[in-house]
Amino acid sequence: MHIVVCMKQVPDSAQIRVHPVTNTIMRQGVPTIINPYDLFAIEEALRLRQQFGGEVTILTMGPPSAEDSLRKALSFGADRAVLLTDRFFAGADTLATTYALATAIRKIGKEFGPPDIVFTGKQTIDGDTAQVGPGVAKRLGLIQLTYVSHIDKVDLDAGLIDVERRSEGGVQKLRSKMPCLISILEGVNEMRIGSLTDALKAARATIIKWSAQDAGVEDIAKCGLRGSPTIVKRVFAPKPRAERAEFIELGDKPGDAFVEELFKRRPKLESELEQLTRGY
Amino acid sequence: MSDTAKAPAPAGRAAAKKELPEHLKAYKHVWIFIEQERGQVHPVSWELMGAGRTLANKLGVDLAAVVVGAPGEATQAVVRESFNYGADLAYLVTDDILANYRNESYTKALTDLVNAYQPEILLLGATNLGRDLAGSVATTLLTGLTADCTELDVDAEGSLAATRPTFGGSLLCTIFTLNYRPQMATVRPRVMPMPDRVERPLGRVVEHPLGMVEDDIVTKVLSFLPDRDSTKSNLAFADVVVAGGLGLGSPENFQLIRQLAAAIGAEFGCSRPLVQKGWVASDRQIGQTGKTIRPKLYIAAGISGAIQHRVGVEGADYIVAINTDKNAPIFDFAHVGIVTDAVRLLPALTEAFSKRLSPHQRDRLAS
Numbered sequence: 001m002h003i004v005v006c007m008k009q010v011p012d013s014a015q016i017r018v019h020p021v022t023n024t025i026m027r028q029g030v031p032t033i034i035n036p037y038d039l040f041a042i043e044e045a046l047r048l049r050q051q052f053g054g055e056v057t058i059l060t061m062g063p064p065s066a067e068d069s070l071r072k073a074l075s076f077g078a079d080r081a082v083l084l085t086d087r088f089f090a091g092a093d094t095l096a097t098t099y100a101l102a103t104a105i106r107k108i109g110k111e112f113g114p115p116d117i118v119f120t121g122k123q124t125i126d127g128d129t130a131q132v133g134p135g136v137a138k139r140l141g142l143i144q145l146t147y148v149s150h151i152d153k154v155d156l157d158a159g160l161i162d163v164e165r166r167s168e169g170g171v172q173k174l175r176s177k178m179p180c181l182i183s184i185l186e187g188v189n190e191m192r193i194g195s196l197t198d199a200l201k202a203a204r205a206t207i208i209k210w211s212a213q214d215a216g217v218e219d220i221a222k223c224g225l226r227g228s229p230t231i232v233k234r235v236f237a238p239k240p241r242a243e244r245a246e247f248i249e250l251g252d253k254p255g256d257a258f259v260e261e262l263f264k265r266r267p268k269l270e271s272e273l274e275q276l277t278r279g280y
Numbered sequence: 281m282s283d284t285a286k287a288p289a290p291a292g293r294a295a296a297k298k299e300l301p302e303h304l305k306a307y308k309h310v311w312i313f314i315e316q317e318r319g320q321v322h323p324v325s326w327e328l329m330g331a332g333r334t335l336a337n338k339l340g341v342d343l344a345a346v347v348v349g350a351p352g353e354a355t356q357a358v359v360r361e362s363f364n365y366g367a368d369l370a371y372l373v374t375d376d377i378l379a380n381y382r383n384e385s386y387t388k389a390l391t392d393l394v395n396a397y398q399p400e401i402l403l404l405g406a407t408n409l410g411r412d413l414a415g416s417v418a419t420t421l422l423t424g425l426t427a428d429c430t431e432l433d434v435d436a437e438g439s440l441a442a443t444r445p446t447f448g449g450s451l452l453c454t455i456f457t458l459n460y461r462p463q464m465a466t467v468r469p470r471v472m473p474m475p476d477r478v479e480r481p482l483g484r485v486v487e488h489p490l491g492m493v494e495d496d497i498v499t500k501v502l503s504f505l506p507d508r509d510s511t512k513s514n515l516a517f518a519d520v521v522v523a524g525g526l527g528l529g530s531p532e533n534f535q536l537i538r539q540l541a542a543a544i545g546a547e548f549g550c551s552r553p554l555v556q557k558g559w560v561a562s563d564r565q566i567g568q569t570g571k572t573i574r575p576k577l578y579i580a581a582g583i584s585g586a587i588q589h590r591v592g593v594e595g596a597d598y599i600v601a602i603n604t605d606k607n608a609p610i611f612d613f614a615h616v617g618i619v620t621d622a623v624r625l626l627p628a629l630t631e632a633f634s635k636r637l638s639p640h641q642r643d644r645l646a647s
Contacts, residue, residue, distance in 0.1 A: 129427035134415025144383045146412045170506040176499040229424035229460040235453045245617030255632030276545025277637045
């Protein structure tokens, strides 16, 4: 079984700051991490390999520094890591990103065997779009299974896969066929701590680096900023509210004092809360 | 949708709008994909009808509802309802194999409609279904898609200006799809206000065949397990919400949030770090990557108010913030602030509200 996991190196968003004057993102010194949602995809891939044998290939597109995250992924036990890096890829929106990733996955298929499953995380924490997985699936003609909360059964011989998929208001149990692309939900598994052997191997491993040409990109105009139908025209910080909160002091009976203050300021709330507490 | 890691395009490039290619000039009108499963319309679709109406009026074009589903009364009722929410016309694809959402069949239905009737703007809810479908459709059509928008407008040239938070909500960016059609966007539930529903007669309905049979679809639905109502969080639609953050200090203290919520008939929620730490289930998360809420009263206890949280609660009518840090960003957008330890204040609030709000119940319990 060959599994490809698409992963992204992202800035640790908890530590992102916006420059107060220029409204630009202050990237300096912001540590990068593996997109947290992708960890669940990596773990799920490793578990399937444990069960069925085979190989796990990690693929990422990004700057040369994304090698750090690939090495981290290898330290969990992945078999190989491919870094798609080229200035032609810069500024890609989701459509251009899916073109580059799909091209690279085809090449991975030729070199290391066609994948049975391509995994992605649910979304990234910097882009938050959840659109790259579906785009890659469409471009490769793979069956698309998004928001998968559990893989129930894999029948390699028959090429069948049963999954549970989170939809609005419930869970769909689906039977589909491989090859497929699965975007996995967060919290479905717990990331392993890599073994010492894997950590040592990862430190010495050669990261496969492909330029657009290496990956087999035929039309460079479909990559990066040029290949992106969307254009970011304006980036700005959210408007601050006109006034800050009014601070209130509650004294030594803070509960009663608060309820008094609240209903004095928002008189309608009292009857509304009364109705709610009566089970309306 | 734009990958946010990219630098904003230089103004020169974006401003230099090329003439639309000839074959795209025919694309007109605003479409809303009406998301429904088993006859239940997701409210975000009606919210989008409200937003779509504004766009259509500015552009001087029609607003169309797109309904895809199984033939029968339930789907017809959805079509009728779309006119009550302001549709000028509706596009309808019905087939037995559309009874359950599946990517393959729905992508075909929507893509075929777009190719046949050519809208300039196509909007979907940023739900699991909407995001699953929008990505496939946009990639098939090779057009731009802006995901998870919080604001929609049209510029002077009639292009869709789709604004969305980026970098976990620390910045907003406005994104255009200038030279491709349709311009696609998804919008998160509860971000747009629900428009008024006005009883109106059925208008023009354009039916289109699916052109697919069950054997064409690889994925089969084995079963559907609806969420049990008791465990389902109604956070997004709650009138009153109480939420806790890291300031609670320990997972045990989250109980104080539940107790206050129970005392005032509220839903409870939390900020992102509590979900990441595994203290609270992810369907209780409020913020950019969780639920957007629009309650009449929101009480935030021990939440610092990072922008990622802020974008999820700004629609609240009245925000009360409790935090030990007077400089916490939550006080920049709360209406009322209390500088104190939430862990100490919460039990007092629970007691005071119980006393005030449910005297009858208390009397009953006492007797």
